[in-house]
Structure formats: structure tokens, C-alpha cells
Amino acid sequence: MTGRALTRRTVLRTLGAGAAATAFMPWLSDEGLAAFAHIQAAKAPPRPRVLSVPQYATVEALVEAIIPADERSPGAREARVADYVDLLLSEAEDAVKQEWLDGLTALDVDATRRFGAPFVRLDPGQLDALLADLSRSERTAQKSPLEAFFAMTKQATVQGYYTSEIGIHKELRYKGNQLLAEFTGCQTQDGKDCPYCGQKAEGR
């Protein structure tokens, strides 16, 4: 078995930064997912595996800033996305974990340099100014380490939030996964005008 010892990171680099960001530690085990579910269900106090207490607070603030509570549903903080990120880190390769933790430190350094306060103490205007800058290069391949950190964290936040009970039921109001006598579909399929999309029945 000779093999070029291509590492996963090399592969991801070859694919470009955008793909790497999406693939931010995607291998959370089912055990990890279930543990995450347990945290959510039990509303247990956080017991992070990797993050220190201040780091956990920073991550909570960051994920809530990415997906905040609004009039429709709670945000990433209540959905315990910080715990999800911690679980991802606990199962990540050491180098990836370190790169991400360095990003977290750099976030506070940036916040302090610009506003004289760590990330968790920024007011909404300052938070917005900082995130606006960090997300500017979101869709380009060239990113600073801090921008790459933001992109990775956003992908993990999306993943953690929209697989949570809050994300699926309260925010998306997903209606599937029920026992149906028959799937209805668009009402035009039954020869009616559809109230959900406004399309008219065929031939009208």
C-alpha cells in the first residue's frame, strides 16, 4: 500500500477555500449529534469539552450574532449551537482545532484593537461593523485567517441551528415527517387554484 500521504487538509486546500469552509469538521459522529441533542433537550448547563468558560461565552455571542433570536423564533444561543461547536471541536483533528481556536483568539484581538473591548462586550453597532467586515469576503476564495474563521463558524452555526428542535420546528416550521393519508402537493395538481403559490389551475 504505497500511498501519497495526502492529508485531508491538502485535499481541502486543493478544492479551494470555499469548499474547505463548508467542510469545516463535517465528521461530527452520531454520538456527538446525540450528545448535542441531549444538551438541547435537557437544557443542561454547558459543560464544554474543549472551550474554556470565556471562550464558550465568546462562541455563544458569535453564533447568536450569526443567527439571532427574532420575532419568529429563538436564535442560536437558545438552540445551544455553542455546545455543537464545542462538540465539533472535540472530534476535530488537532491542527483544525488549533486553527479554529487561533481564529477565536484573533477575533478578540480584532475587537479589542478596533473598539477597545473583547468580542462579548461589543455593543450592537460595533458587532455589526465587525461582522460586516468579516463577512465581506465570504464568497471569494481569498480570505484572511480571521475571515476564514468566520466562514467556518457560520457554516457550523447553520448546521447546528437548523438541525435543532428550535431550528426545524420554530424557525422553519417544517411540516414533513408525519403520517399522511395522501401527499397533497400543489393544489393545482387537483385542478384548483393554489393558495400557497398563487398558481392557477391548468386551463383557466
Place this chain on the structure above:
Amino acid sequence: MAADPTLDLDLAAVTDESRRLASSIKPGSGPWDVIIVGSGAAGGMAAYQLATAGVKVLMLEAGRMLDYPKEYRTMEWPYQSMRRSRLPPDHRPIAVAEYSFLDRPYGNNPVFDKYRKITSYAGNSFTRNWVVNEKEHPTTGTPYSWVRARVLGGKTNFWGRGALRYGPLQFKAASRDGYDVDWPIAYEDVAPYYDKVDVLLGCSGTKEGLVQVPDGVFQRPTKLNCVEVAFQRAIAKMGRHYIPGRAGVTTEGVLNKYRARCLGRGRCGRGCDISAAFHSPTALVFPARDTGHLSVRPYSVVSEVILDGTTGRAAGVRVIDANTREVMEFKARVVVLGAGTLDTTRILLNSKSSRHPEGLGNSSGRLGCHLSEHAMGPRGSGFIPVRIGTEPTLDDGRPITPYVPRFRNVTDRHPDFIRGYHFQGGGGCYEYPGLAHDLPGYGKAFKSSVRKYYPAMISLGGFGEVLPRRENRVMLDSEVKDAWGIPVLRFDYRFGDNELKMAKDMADTVEEMLAAAGAESIKVERELLPPGWSIHEIGTARMGDDPKQSVTDKFCRLHDVDNVYLADASPFVSGGTQNTTWSILAMCWRTMDHLKEQLRSGEL
């Protein structure tokens, strides 16, 4: 963190049952008329046809039995704490990019040293107990994502349910474009069997009268949701069809005590726990076993077909018990191989003797050649305006998405490539909003943009015929062996010019159709996925009338040995754009009718 005690799926009962069966069924336990290798679509249908006709059958499955009420976990939520299976950190699937970047055998690559189990891309928390460990089942040669499942029912436990027929355009493809050869049979030879499969197993669909994908005997069809109707109306103006998917799922019930009709949960790929979706164990194997004529022996890894030195016919098969490693020989009058196209081919290649030095059934030298499947990768997505900003509806309560039947080289002649492709896919509100990964921004604006576009998403992916080419082939590796000491397959398989041109056209046409539907934020993926991704492999023991050019006759029986039949897709000559399973079932039924006649007449 305390481990959730419900995480582990307790498979003790089914592994005990498997061991009991394996130890109780010995070479002397017969006699059996027919040995069937494999228990998926092919093995299941073969067993059902033979056992219900009173033929004594021994089915050999390389994996274990299946505890289907426990293992099919249809309605699980991602956040559910009662999670009964887990993908531990020492287990992971091969990522798409790794198929092309990592040297083979994948499982033995140093990158994966720290993992205990490496599976094909199809490995997930629902399939992980079924799909094979690449470390035990290596492959060599060119990149190929060979998905295998060693468990009762094989890949039918998580198949995609696409139940499409080949039609005249497939059986007589060469007559239309001059490439390669026709099948030695016509659509009319198989059509009655497709009808019977539809009735026996249940097929949901609509009659459309399209030559490129003939109609069947359908049960209640699925419906299109709002975004799909908009797409359908837009492409109808281009003369293209977008029809309800045809699913190997019973929506109105079938005469089978193990199966119920579809309840629209839409989580079929995890195994349908009411078996409304076709899965070989509940649809075929258990009913066959209930006749009293079928014995199923699990943990039975078949290494080769053995010959009777006097008659030159097959005498049976050599089996390595996957647990005890005991090697034994099971004998019967007839051997039916249904291990899946590539494993069936591997068994034949490994059945070497002085009479058949290049493998059994290989006097033509064609065994292992003409590997074909479907080229995948080009796909497109976008947001359909009529649903942007609307409240979510129940859009996924059905077993399959709609599809766009082939429109190239049906009545016209494309200047760049022969044959064709189809698209499968749909849209609307699915449980996970994958679109959120592509939307820019953060904060309330980001969150509300996700819910704004969530009901409007539509996404379609292409399946293109890979031309059957003699040089696209598998052979036995001269050095690498699997965990049971059996030589592994070495792939020599590449997409050719026709596939590359077709892929370009797929990307162009999906973009054009999304644009016609007025979709916003159209995103088009143009790259091909790794070879094998379709899991629609066919053709490595092709059928034909000329024994010098083909491996089996038109009844899927080896030209060289008249009591060995192939029940899977290995004899298929060309595969069109259609998903393969329904054709395996229909062809297998036809093959078994021939075999039964041979048994009845005393020929075998």
C-alpha cells in the same frame, strides 16, 4: 459527557439468529435444487420465483440477517436523544474529493489509519451497519466509488426507489446510432415482466406515453409541489416533460403481509419501517422463506463456483464463513449469481480451472469488460419566484422527487454526443435548508433570508448513460486480497469523450430550464462526480447471441456452462438513463422463468 445509553443499536438478536442459521445450515443439510448467491433485488427475486414454484433453494448472503423493524429508522429527528445508532469518531465515509485524490485501496491509505471503519460515500448513521468496510473490501486501479452492502437485502435497504423501465431506445440503441451492439432481446420480451414486477411489488407513477421511459402498471402517483409545478409549466413550453417520479413503493397496498401502503413520511432512504418502499427482505425473501422451500444462510462469502470434473457443469460454490473462516462447498443442480454486477463478475473471474483458465464463462475474454453506469455531477438549483417569501408547506411527504425524462436523441440527433441523460430532483421545504450554506451575511437579515428562500428552492441532478466500452473493465488484482483472502477487483474505468460532452450539455440544459422557470440565484455545478457514484453498475458479463462476443445467452445463462445463471445487472448490454433496480427485478423474473422451464423439462 455521559454517553446516551440508547445510542447503540442492539443487534444481538439478529446476530444470534445469523450465527444460528450459519451453523445449522451445512453442506450436508440439503439437498437443494438451486443455490442463489446474494439477497438483494436479484437474489431476492430469484428466490421468490423459485421457492414459490416449489424449487428447493439455498440463498447465500455474505452479511448477516436483518432486524428490519429495528434497523429501518424512518422517522428519527436529527435532534432526537433516543438515537439508536451512532457513527463513532473512528468511522467515516470517504469524501467526494478523496475518491480522485487518494491512492487505492482507499481504506488502506495512511490518511485513514486512525479510523477503524472506512465506508463508501453512502455510509451514514442509517446505513453504517450495512455498508462494507473498505479496509476489509479494498479495490485497486482507477478511482471508483463502489458502494456495497453486506446484509440481507443488500443495497435495496436504502436504495433511491427510482423504478424506471428500459424501453426500445435502450434495447435497440445500437440500431439507432450505430454504436456497439443491440441487446439480443427487445423491449417486448421484457415488458410483460416489468408489468408483473409492478403488480407484485407496487410502483407509483403516471401514464405519460413516452417512448423514452415506457409506462407501467401504476399505483397512485406522487404529486408535484408548488415550485415543481412552476418548473413543469415552464419547461413544457420547451417541449420537455417533468413528471411525477416513478417509485418502487406501494401507495395502494400489495398482497404481502410484511408490507403496508405508503404513509407519506418521505424518509425512505433510511429504510421504510412499514416496507411500503420495496426492500428485498420484506418484499421477496421473507415471503419466499414462508413457502418452506428457501433456506437462507448468512455470513456466507462465496469465493468461486466449483465444477463437476466429469460433466463440466457447475457443481456448486465454495463458501468462506465470514465468522468462523471455515471453508465449505455447497452443491446444487444450478447456481444463480446475484451478488451485484461487480461481485458476481469477481466470483466468475475467480472461478479458475484448467478448463476455464481465465475464469468461468470467460472463453470470450469479455468477462469484466463493458462496465457501464450513469455519469452524475452536473446539476442546477435556484429559487422559484412563486414561493419566495411564502410560509412553508408540507412538500416532501412522498417517496420520490419528480423527474425530467431524457429529451436528447429521442427524436432529434444531437451533434455532439449519442445517447442521453435525464434529471431527477425537486424542491420545496425539506427538513434541512441546505440553501442556508450558500446565502451570504449574518444576523436577522441572514436568518430571514433563509426562511424567505426556504420554500422556493429547486434542485435537479443529471444521470447520463456511460457508453459501454470494452476497455472500461474490471479484472482480478494479482496481489491485493480482501479480508477473506479473495483477490479484489482492479478497476480500469474512465469517462470518455461522449460522457464529457454529455455532461457539458447537462449543465447547459439544466441552467436553461431553470432560467425558463424564472429561477433566481441559479447555481450550476458542471463537474462530474467520481465514477461509480450512481451505484447503477451494469454490463461486465454482457449477454449476446454470439459466444465469442458475449458472456451469457439471452436468458442470462453462461454460454460456457449451462447451469450457471446471472440474476443481477451484469448481463445488461446498455443502461440508458434509467435507474437499474426495476430492470434487475424484471430481467431476473424472466431469467427464472427460463430456469424453471429447464428444471421442469429435465434439461437441468
